[in-house]
Amino acid sequence: MTLPALFFFFALLLLLVSGIAAVACRARETAARRIGAVSTPLAGLMAAPAVVQGLFFAEPVFIDLPLSLPYGSFTLAVDALSAFFLLIIFTIASLAAIYGAEYLGREGAVTARGVSYFWFNLLVLGMTLVATAANGLLFIIAWEIMSLSAFFLVTFEGEKPQTQKAGLIYIIAAHIGVVFLFLLFWLFATNTGGSMDFTHFSRIILADQKTQSLLFLLSLIGFGAKAGFVPLHVWLPEAHPAAPSHVSALMSGVMIKMGLYGMLRTLSWLTMPLYWWGAVLVAVGLITGLLGVLYALAQHDLKRLLAYHSVENIGIMAIGLGLGVLGLNLHQNTLIVFGFGGCLLHVLNHSIFKSLLFMAAGAVKQELHTLEIDQLGGLRKRMPVTAAAFLIGAAAISGLPLLNGFVSELMIYFASFSAVVSMAKGVTALPLMSLLGLAAIGGLAVACFTKAVGVIFLGEGRTPAGAAAADPAASMRIPVVILAALCVVLGLAPILVLPLLKPVLAAVTPVTWETTNAELKKIAQPLIYLSLIAGIMAGVFMLLWRLRRRPLAVQGIQRSGTWDCGYLEPDSRMQYTASSFVQPVIDQTNWLLRTRTVKEMPQGYFPDTGKFVSHTPDLFIEKGYRPLFAAIAWLFHQLQWMQRGRISLYILYIAVALLALLFWFGGLR
Numbered sequence: 001m002t003l004p005a006l007f008f009f010f011a012l013l014l015l016l017v018s019g020i021a022a023v024a025c026r027a028r029e030t031a032a033r034r035i036g037a038v039s040t041p042l043a044g045l046m047a048a049p050a051v052v053q054g055l056f057f058a059e060p061v062f063i064d065l066p067l068s069l070p071y072g073s074f075t076l077a078v079d080a081l082s083a084f085f086l087l088i089i090f091t092i093a094s095l096a097a098i099y100g101a102e103y104l105g106r107e108g109a110v111t112a113r114g115v116s117y118f119w120f121n122l123l124v125l126g127m128t129l130v131a132t133a134a135n136g137l138l139f140i141i142a143w144e145i146m147s148l149s150a151f152f153l154v155t156f157e158g159e160k161p162q163t164q165k166a167g168l169i170y171i172i173a174a175h176i177g178v179v180f181l182f183l184l185f186w187l188f189a190t191n192t193g194g195s196m197d198f199t200h201f202s203r204i205i206l207a208d209q210k211t212q213s214l215l216f217l218l219s220l221i222g223f224g225a226k227a228g229f230v231p232l233h234v235w236l237p238e239a240h241p242a243a244p245s246h247v248s249a250l251m252s253g254v255m256i257k258m259g260l261y262g263m264l265r266t267l268s269w270l271t272m273p274l275y276w277w278g279a280v281l282v283a284v285g286l287i288t289g290l291l292g293v294l295y296a297l298a299q300h301d302l303k304r305l306l307a308y309h310s311v312e313n314i315g316i317m318a319i320g321l322g323l324g325v326l327g328l329n330l331h332q333n334t335l336i337v338f339g340f341g342g343c344l345l346h347v348l349n350h351s352i353f354k355s356l357l358f359m360a361a362g363a364v365k366q367e368l369h370t371l372e373i374d375q376l377g378g379l380r381k382r383m384p385v386t387a388a389a390f391l392i393g394a395a396a397i398s399g400l401p402l403l404n405g406f407v408s409e410l411m412i413y414f415a416s417f418s419a420v421v422s423m424a425k426g427v428t429a430l431p432l433m434s435l436l437g438l439a440a441i442g443g444l445a446v447a448c449f450t451k452a453v454g455v456i457f458l459g460e461g462r463t464p465a466g467a468a469a470a471d472p473a474a475s476m477r478i479p480v481v482i483l484a485a486l487c488v489v490l491g492l493a494p495i496l497v498l499p500l501l502k503p504v505l506a507a508v509t510p511v512t513w514e515t516t517n518a519e520l521k522k523i524a525q526p527l528i529y530l531s532l533i534a535g536i537m538a539g540v541f542m543l544l545w546r547l548r549r550r551p552l553a554v555q556g557i558q559r560s561g562t563w564d565c566g567y568l569e570p571d572s573r574m575q576y577t578a579s580s581f582v583q584p585v586i587d588q589t590n591w592l593l594r595t596r597t598v599k600e601m602p603q604g605y606f607p608d609t610g611k612f613v614s615h616t617p618d619l620f621i622e623k624g625y626r627p628l629f630a631a632i633a634w635l636f637h638q639l640q641w642m643q644r645g646r647i648s649l650y651i652l653y654i655a656v657a658l659l660a661l662l663f664w665f666g667g668l669r
Contacts, residue, residue, distance in 0.1 A: 008050040008078065009063055011047040015124055018039030019119075021035050022039075022118050025114055026114030026115055027114075033101040036114075037101035040096075041094035043090070047090055051086050054083030055083040060077050063075070063132075074135070075133075075135055075197065076129070077198070084348075085258075086131055086132070087348075088257065089128060095359075095479035096246040096355065096479070097117075098475055098478065098479050099245075099476050100120065100246035102472065103246055103362055107157075116156055120250075122149040123150055126142055126143070126145035127254060127255060134197065134198045135198065136188065136189065136197075137185070137196050139181075139185070140181060140182065143178065143258075144178065147171075150170070150174075150247075151171050154170055156242075162241075163242040165238065169234060174225070176225055176232075178222070180225075184215060184266070187215060188201050198269075201269045209274065212270050213274060215266065216277050219263055219266040220263070222262070223262035223263050223266070224259060224284070226262075227256050227317075228256050228288070228310060228314045229259075229284050229315075229318065230620070231620045233314075233620070234618060236308070236311055237304045239307075240306065240307035240358075241303040241307065244362070245365065246358075246362065248303060248358045248362075249362075252358060253350070260314075264344075267325065268507065273328040274329060277329075278322045281321050281322030282318075284315075285322055285437075286437040287315070289313075289315025289319065290440060290441060291311070292310075292311030292312030292314070293308070293445050294589055295308045295311070295593070296309045296311075296312060296448050297448045297582045298595060298614075299373075300373055302364070302456070303361055305373070305452060306357050306361060309448070310350075312441060312445065313350045319412060320342040322430075323335055323412065323415045323431065323434060324336050324343065326339070326419070326431075327339055327415075327419075328509065332418075333515050334419075334522070335418060337509075340508060345407065345501060346405075346412070348408075349404040349405050349407070350408075352483055352487055353392075353397050354397065355483055356480060356483035356484055356487065359476070359483070361390075363472045363476060363480070364376065364456065367465070367472070368469060370465075376455065376456045376461075376462065376463075377466065378457075378458070378460045378461040379457045379466060382469040382470060383469055383471045385481065386471055386480065387457040388484070389480045390456075391453055392487050393483070395449075402492060402534045403491035404488075406491060409438065411523065412438065413435065414522075414523055415431070416434040447582060450581075455581065492538075494527045498520050502517060502520065594617065595614055596617070597614045598614075599612050600612075
């Protein structure tokens with residue numbers, strides 16, 4: 001075992017041992033939180049040599065333990081694709097662990113906090129194993145570790161009925177996906193003589209297009225359930241509001257991306273990508289992105305709003321992935337590089353700005369004890385660091401220039417433009433739809449975050465709790481500031497991140513390193529110009545700010561309440577609410593969203609009552625999953641006659657099942 005492999009193995013061991021130590025110290029919850037806060041960053045540092053070797057030296061790191069598994073061996077491999085995702089996992093998990101040490105000090109029961117860090121470390125361990133597993137059975141085991149640990153983190157405050165509901169929806173969705181993954185790896189194994197080792201998967205050539213297409217569909221559903229593709233997204237808006245904010249940051253920023261990792265890994269094994277695969281991915285991405293941002297617009301809870309924006313951004317990644325698959329089928333190198341590259345870069349960028357937004361939301365929740373947007377307001381004056389960080393994250397997730405979200409979306413735009421310009425008429429429809437869809441998603445995202453920033457941080461406070469709000473402690477501020485700085489740095493100097501993409505693209509596509517390098521140079525020059533323009537604009541801004549400060553320093557600055565439009569007795573209820581701000585957009589799309597409103601209009605010359613309440617249900621839950629599960633519950637109720645409580649009857653069931661299996665396998669022979 002090489003030195004990077006040895007360090008990586010000890011990093012995994014540290015995550016497990018420190019999680020157990022946090023449980024052992026649960027009675028001394030401060031010690032448990034400190035163990036959790038230190039162990040994950042330390043594990044990330046220990047894993048760094050393997051990540052560097054996998055990314056920059058194109059030499060995979062292998063860990064082959066002498067443990068036998070059915071259908072293969074216990075083997076871990078850190079190649080370029082694994083290393084890219086490990087970089088994201090350990091960066092976000094380390095910042096979330098530091099943030100959570102302070103955050104958990106005011107959340108939940110005292111003894112539950114140490115247990116929470118056990119599940120947190122186990123979630124990081126599970127994601128790390130998923131990204132490095134080199135065997136199908138080991139991958140499924142790691143996937144289950146990741147899913148179950150996330151379930152226990154979501155149900156941290158399990159005494160709440162809403163939390164119980166969220167946990168149930170999540171665990172059902174997770175295991176629906178696992179069923180399809182079992183079928184996926186079983187089908188691969190049948191074509192490799194019974195082995196589930198990934199080295200065998202990458203060497204087989206499936207001449208049968210039907211088999212390849214079935215493998216693609218199984219991976220799309222199995223991994224799409226974790227990623228949050230519509231209509232498999234329903235667990236996200238339930239789980240994220242229920243989980244602690246640092247856990248929401250880790251789940252949304254990293255865990256859902258493991259579905260994208262699985263898709264990329266599977267596509268690297270399939271040798272004959274068909275055109276309709278890319279078409280399906282683009283269509284799924286467009287539907288997921290547009291519905292995600294529309295549902296986000298209608299939300300009143302900040303974390304539900306952010307959860308639906310995770311759905312939206314997964315849609316953007318799926319569009320990039322679909323364009324890359326189209327490029328594979330059409331042998332268009334530009335489409336391959338910028339489709340897959342835009343997807344990968346957006347995976348990185350989304351992990352940064354979405355984790356930032358969830359952590360900023362956690363700071364707001366701890367100060368005001370609510371995330372109902374219409375009960376917030378005026379927080380910029382009282383929480384300036386949180387407000388500035390949230391604004392940067394909001395601009396980045398909206399894809400505005402000079403921030404990192406713009407760069408990855410620009411690459412997907414570039415792929416679509418190149419496809420429209422260079423391809424025949426019959427092939428331009430999907431790239432053109434991608435352009436229009438990305439533009440619509442971006443515009444709606446700007447509207448949504450204008451609502452969120454304006455109502456939460458501007459204006460005047462709507463409740464007395466807002467008057468005493470303040471920025472959180474340093475251990476919660478520092479991770480937020482680091483993430484905000486990464487959004488700015490990667491936006492102003494995006495050329496720094498392009499070298500990360502080259503080895504990953506070489507690992508997941510048949511395009512050579514030289515071709516990838518040549519294609520990325522097409523966007524490198526515009527990005528350099530963008531950085532220069534950004535630097536000039538920043539310099540001009542700083543100069544103007546300094547010039548403005550001089551006269552203000554002489555005259556003095558007076559603070560007053562927000563302008564009250566001339567009213568003698570202003571009231572916080574006179575401000576725009578989140579609902580009223582986006583009402584024009586909601587009205588135009590109400591045929592799809594089906595928003596329900598309750599109105600009680602003021603009556604008389606001196607009205608003292610009035611009411612307006614709106615609610616936008618997720619139609620996939622109301623019209624799809626809820627009737628389906630109700631039908632399943634009814635069916636099981638009808639079968640209750642089989643459960644009589646008599647042991648002899650149960651033994652008979654077992655005997656009948658065994659006979660059926662004997663006849664089945666006898667018939668196969």
